[in-house]
Amino acid sequence: MLQTYQGSCHCGAVRFEADLDLSEPTYRCNCSICRRTRFWPAVAREGGFRLLAGEQELTQYLFNSRKNQHYFCRHCGVRPFGIGTETPIGKMYGVNLGCLEGISEEELSRLAIVHVDGMHDRWDSAPAFCGHL
Template sequence: MTEKTYHGSCVCGACRFEAQMDLSQGTTRCNCTACRKRRTWAITVPRDALTVTQGETIGYQKAVVDYRFCPTCGTTLYGLADIPEMGGSTATIAIATLDDATPEELIAAPVNWVDGLHDDWWSTPDEVRHL
C-alpha cells in the first residue's frame, strides 16, 4: 500500500479533516487509561499531514497529548503532541473516524500494541485481549 489521503469526520459531521497516511505502515492500540476508555485504535502521522477542512474542535490536555474532539457530538478525532522520540510534532488520528478507509484496508493494517499504562511506549503489554 502507499500513502494516500483519507477523509475523516465526527458522528454529526460538524468537524472534518483529511490526512495523508499509509495504513500498511502500522496502526496503534494502547492500554493507557485514555485509550482504554475510548477503545482507541489510531495511526500517528506527522502533524503537517493532517488538515482540518471543516469545523473547530475543542480539547483537553492529558500528559503530552492535546486530545481534540467535536464540541457538538463529542467524537474524539485525533490527538496532537510533540514527542521527539516519535518524530516530533505528530497527530494521532482515531481510525474509527476515517470515512473512506475500506474494510479491506483496515483488515490489512498491522496493529502495534503499546504499554502506555506503564509509560513503556516501546513495549507490548502482557495482555491485550480485553482491549
C-alpha cells in the same frame, strides 16, 4: 504508500484530511484515555494533517503530563484526532481510523497493529494483555 484520506466526527461538524501510510503499523494503547475511548490511531506526520472544518466545535482535553492534546467534537463526543508533541518523530497527529471515510471493514481488518503499554509508560513495549484493546 502515502495516501490522502478524508474523515470526520460522527455528526460531521469536524472534518479533516490526513496523509497516511496504512502499510505502516497502527496503534492500540492501554493508557487510561485510549482504553476508555477505544482510540485506534494511524500516524500523520507534521504537515500531513489538515483540519478542514469545525475547529470551533472541538474541545481539547489535556491530562497527566499534558504533552498530548486530545480533541473531541463538542456535539457528538467523537475523538477524531489527537496531537503528540514529544514523540520519537517529533510533532505528530494520531488520526482515529474509525473516523476515516472510504475505508472498508475488510481493509481495516488487515491493518497491522502495534500494542503499547502506555498504562506503565512503557511506550516501546506491548502490555502483558492486549486482546481487549
